[in-house]
Amino acid sequence: MFNTSPRLASRRIFLGSLACSAGLLSTSSWAQSPRANAASPSVLQIVDMSDSQIDVSKDFLVGARAAWQDLNSRGGVRGKAIKHVVLEVDGSAPSLRSAVDALKAMPECLAVVGSTGHRAATQLATLLQREVAEVAHVAPWLHSQPPEGQDTTFGIFATRQEQISHAVKSLSIMGVTEVGAVFASAAERTSYQADLEQAAASLKLKLRTYVPSNGLQALANELRPDSPRILIFLGGTPELLQFSQGIEKQAAQRYIVAMSDVNLQVLQQLGVSRFTPVIATQAVPPVNGNQPIVRNYRETLNRLYDEPPTPQSLAGYLSARYAQEVLGNLDGALNRANTLQAFARRLPVDLGGFRINPDPRRITPAFVTQSMVAADGRLVG
CATH class of the missing domain: 3.40.50.2300 (Response regulator)
Known part of the structure; x- marks a missing residue:
């Protein structure tokens, strides 16, 4: 094990305690009756909260939560609120297996959106393709193109x-x-x-x-x-x-x-x-940038969460916004089959300055920027 700064260790213990107190399964904060919950369309987000991933996953999840809560406050998709279900895993094979089994018991789930971190998202891409191939795996925090034959994972971030x-x-x-x-x-x-x-x-x-x-x-x-x-x-x-x-x-x-x-x-x-x-x-624009999507992100985060903007939470926000854009334009009923078909078209999307080309054969470059912590501690870019 590496030696971790006491401050970083304390932060991780605190974040871990929050994850444990919330339980493995959580949903967005808006309330519904059990009958309404059963009929409500949902998306599932699987997040790896193990020690090595929590710094990324915690922020990514905050951005995604903000996007889904904002969508539902504006009427959801076609007047229906989208239930945002979160499953926290520890990155191990048994925990990922449990998450996939939970998905199988969720027929109302339209897609798996924004799975993170990278190793968990990679393993999930394989598990979902093999066992739940009728469900789209959308905008995971994935740093590699899915292997040949994995055609239900739709990445949006630079590899x-x-x-x-x-x-x-x-x-x-x-x-x-x-x-x-x-x-x-x-x-x-x-x-x-x-x-x-x-x-x-x-x-x-x-x-x-x-x-x-x-x-x-x-x-x-x-x-x-x-x-x-x-x-x-x-x-x-x-x-x-x-x-x-x-x-x-x-x-x-x-x-x-x-x-x-x-x-x-x-x-x-x-x-x-x-x-x-x-x-x-x-793999995202600078969080202090002037693109419309980044301004929307900062406004939404400031309104809903007491959290500073970070590239990882912006990535979570973008993953949810991409899913919302496709859901809002799909043909036919709002169900799992039509959702997969809509993502399978792999149409380019411009989210207010963040351009997405989910085609693995893309000839346009993915979005990549750079930021710096200078030697005097200032954050630049």
Whole structure:
């Protein structure tokens, strides 16, 4: 186990206690009689609240809840409120199996929307395709294209390969000729090394690879003076915090480029190395942006929740808004079969400046931006 900051540990204990007190199954706060509940169309969101995923999942869920509550306050879809059902899992195979079994007992469920984090969403894509193929799996927090034959998952966010390509390309434009690749664990290396090597080779960048054997802080301490100044980090927020604590002990300034699972707001609160700016490649627009959808997100979040805007909660909001857009335009009755058929058309959608092309053969690039926690702690972008 890595050494986690006491403040981060406390935050996780608090968030975990909230999850446990809420129970594994929860719904939106608007009340209905049992008879109305039985007939109400619903969507199911499955969220991984394990220690390694809660920083992403908690924020993603807040954004999704805000979007569904806002929709229902405006009359729902065709005058029907959409019940937002949340199943919290711990990322294990048995918990995911229980979630799929629960879905099988929900004939009123139109789609599974916004499953998160990445590993749980990946496993769910396979389980749902195999066992509940008549249900659309919509806008999961998924960093890879579903394998060939998985045609009921409709992703909207940039894949890890697209994020890596964007990050590496931005570095090559800056004149960088060598970068380091820091993998939080052997699992990340197995998952993403090929994508990273391909992106670096296409831009003629030299790549040095680092994998911890005695922890990420020790790995940071072992960096030599001639190690690359720019390091691409593949891992989550707690792993990056640990790595940055090791970087703190080195006088040489380095830049860390992380991916979209890193929560910059948490890093900003906890403090990262004063020598090491952290840049996060995001699959959503900047949360302080001026796009209509981002302004709507900030207004809705401010009205319904006492939570600061984050890229992860914006992603949850966008996942729900995409589902709502398709549901609002489907042909025929509001049921599971017609819902799947509507998503299967894979039509491009513009959500107020956030353009979505859910076709896996898409020729238009996915949405990718970057934000940074500067060495003085300011959040930029």
